[in-house]
Amino acid sequence: MMKGQEYTYNTILGLVMVLDLSSNKFSGSIPIELMALQALQSLNISKNQLTGVIPKNIGDMKFLESFDVSSNHLSGELPMSLSGLTFLSSFNVSFNNLTGRSTSSTQLQSFNESSFFGNKLCGVPLTQICGEIEHNKDQQEGDTSHVVDFGLTICVLLGFFVGFWSIVIPLNVGTIWISLSKLRYMLRC
Incomplete structure (x- = not known):
């Protein structure tokens, strides 16, 4: 054939x-x-x-x-x-x-x-080895969750940092501006 x-x-x-x-x-x-x-x-x-x-x-x-x-x-x-x-x-x-x-x-x-x-x-x-396949799979899934946890932590910290300074900086600048205005007023007198 x-x-x-x-x-x-x-x-x-x-x-x-x-x-x-x-x-x-x-x-x-x-x-x-x-x-x-x-x-x-x-x-x-x-x-x-x-x-x-x-x-x-x-x-x-x-x-x-x-x-x-x-x-x-x-x-x-x-x-x-x-x-x-x-x-x-x-x-x-x-x-x-x-x-x-x-x-x-x-x-x-x-x-x-x-x-x-x-x-x-x-x-x-x-x-x-057969146990390694399941272990590696679990480890890879665990590694992914750590990446998500780390990313979430960074985002929360970054949000806090930006939010905090967006309030603190204008207050400090405003306070400094008022102090400078008072100082100028006193110097004129």
Whole structure:
């Protein structure tokens, strides 16, 4: 089968072993029907515009050796069923919008960190520790509130300063003016 050729099938073929649908500008979610390809060994749907989540029943594809959904717009967490893919030797979910923990599967932990780049994932094999993501998020929100508090304090102090001196200066100038007038009057006499 050559890439770029078009074929029409009336049913999902149970014996398909390799499916490469990369770089086709497909959009929408990953079709759940793909999970019915039980004999599939390689699934490449990278470099499309896919959204939604990785199907929870991805683990049903027991013979999957290669899984590439990189460079899409997938979101959510990695499904726990990925840990059931014991034949997986190539894995790439990089450059999506995935969040949360990497699964505790020793299979997924064996992959290079580059397989996960461009996501907000944490845990082994990634250098990002899971507690740090929540802590950093809380810290960033806290930092913003300190900026607002500081800005509000500056505005209140500035308002007080301007208001205070707009009253004190005219009173002092008026008092000085009256004193000078009295002094001139006395000097004339």
